[in-house]
Amino acid sequence: MELIPILSTIILVATISTFILAIGAYILYKTRESKGQQVIASQPKSVEAELYTPVIERKVQGKPAPDYVQTPFSTGYKSREPIFAQERSQVQTKATPQFQRYSGEKKTEPVNLREKTYKGQVAPIEKEKKLKDSKFLKYTSEGYVDPKTDKSTGALKWR
């Protein structure tokens, strides 16, 4: 026997069964629903309610943000995490570390941009911007630096 007539019969029976199932289930649903029919009450103008809020108000709620906050730097680092997010800085979050003044004693290298920024250093983007502005640059073991910055370190220079 050919395959198509068999499949056709199966589909025909399945479709008829689905129809019967759908109509039957619908009738059953309506019968059940009609038992628990309720009258829709009219809506009052106001309603009394109880509000439960935690007592201590913390600075979690930020001020309503402006429609659009301009990004502080536009140097092509769009895909990175915001460094100086204006709204975040106002919020005391667990992730925000305490501000610490930079002391030259610590020699540990910052892990990422964010850490570098938090420790009071100039952000790399800012540094880059400053370097672009200066006319002459000096090449040191740390790469190109502004000669003024280099002098301010106070170290003895070879002449």
Add this chain to the structure above:
Amino acid sequence: MRKEQQILKSKITIPLPESSVEKENEEKKYLRRILVSGTISLILIAIILYVTPKTILNTTSLIEYATIVALVIFLFILLLRYFAILLLAYLYINEYTYKPVNGFYPFVSIIVPAYNEESVIAESVKSLLNLDYSNYEIIIVNDGSTDKTNEVAESLVGYHEGRNNEIKVSLINKPNGGKAQALNAGIKQSKAEIVLCMDGDSQLSPESIKVAVRHFTNPEIGAVAGNVKVMNRGKLFTDLQALEYIEGLNMARSAQSFIRLVNIIPGPIGLFRKKAIEGAGYYSSDTFAEDADLTLKVLANGWKIYYEPNSISYTEAPEKLQQLLKQRYRWTRGIIQSIRKHKKLMFNPTINFGDTFILWTMFYEALIWPAMNIAANLFFILAAMFFGFTEFIFFWWAGLALLDLVTALYCVAVEKEEFRLVGYSLIYRMFFILIIDVSKLMSTIEEFLGIRMTWGKLERVGTKKV
């Protein structure tokens, strides 16, 4: 999770800011309905009486001919609809990029309406505390639950350890008044510029706020629709619904998003600019699809609506056929009520062309499409049983199944969903959609006859983990 904290309990009066809709005179309404349908019937009878003597066919042949013509038109519309949606969805995916907006972290209030959700509310709030966003609060609105929702929700009030910082959870305990009223109470209590409305049984993915709020940098965007996915999979009906959400709903939403005219912001996840909701007159209780109604009102006010596929809400889908029918019955009647409520916009494209277009597509999807699908299936059954054309139904099924298979493959690939769902596309149209369409048709008839209905409550099994 929560430290020992003092909870302040206070009595508040919440004004219900629903836009006042003038109640229509019931008798007048039904009289108008009878007059309109009677006139259309008379016109049709007059056309038939005028045309019949001029044809060379007898009555039986005429019926056969008319059916075949109707079927060809149906096939044409079906293909046109599919390809139009696929094309727009494809264009949307091409256009879609993830570009974070640095420095834009507006304060967001998450409104969680709950009615008898004792088994799911805790999990739902737990998912909200894991959101990858810092500037938000959670407002639970207990809408007069009769179970232990109040006790569970009360235990959740306080500052909780969130993913990035401590998150404030508040509770509003109010008498039962429906989902729209509960959401309005939460929105009124919120001080945020953006509100996220969701269902009490839904769970959000960690990045759902972060990816959605960035669209609000565009001042034209009034709301962002999220992506709803089925949480409780593994059963026939829930798997079929999972496929339907991906293939039927999300694809259409992507297509609509390309023209920034999403017609329904889903109840399980929708972010709104608060002033857009205020301008639209908040959620209304006069329809059973308050989300569709509010979306239409927001669109009518000139706002654009975007769809964000990475803003995901996992929801519990009905597992039993009875529950599924109950849900679809409410959706269909709610959508018809919303269309009727905005009929002025439907017939006057000069007010807001976008709304007119969206309303006609909704009308087609809710009323015409199910009727056409049922009629086509009936035609093939009759052709097989009385005229011996049994093979027709096979080719009909094969054509539709192939179309669904290709679409399912595309949608599963785009959404990075479970591949096994593709297999369900073989029974999707002939089994699942047929059941849904029968329910839609019956609901439409009931709505037309004005049979009273209630909201009903779906049974929740309390799926724990996403």
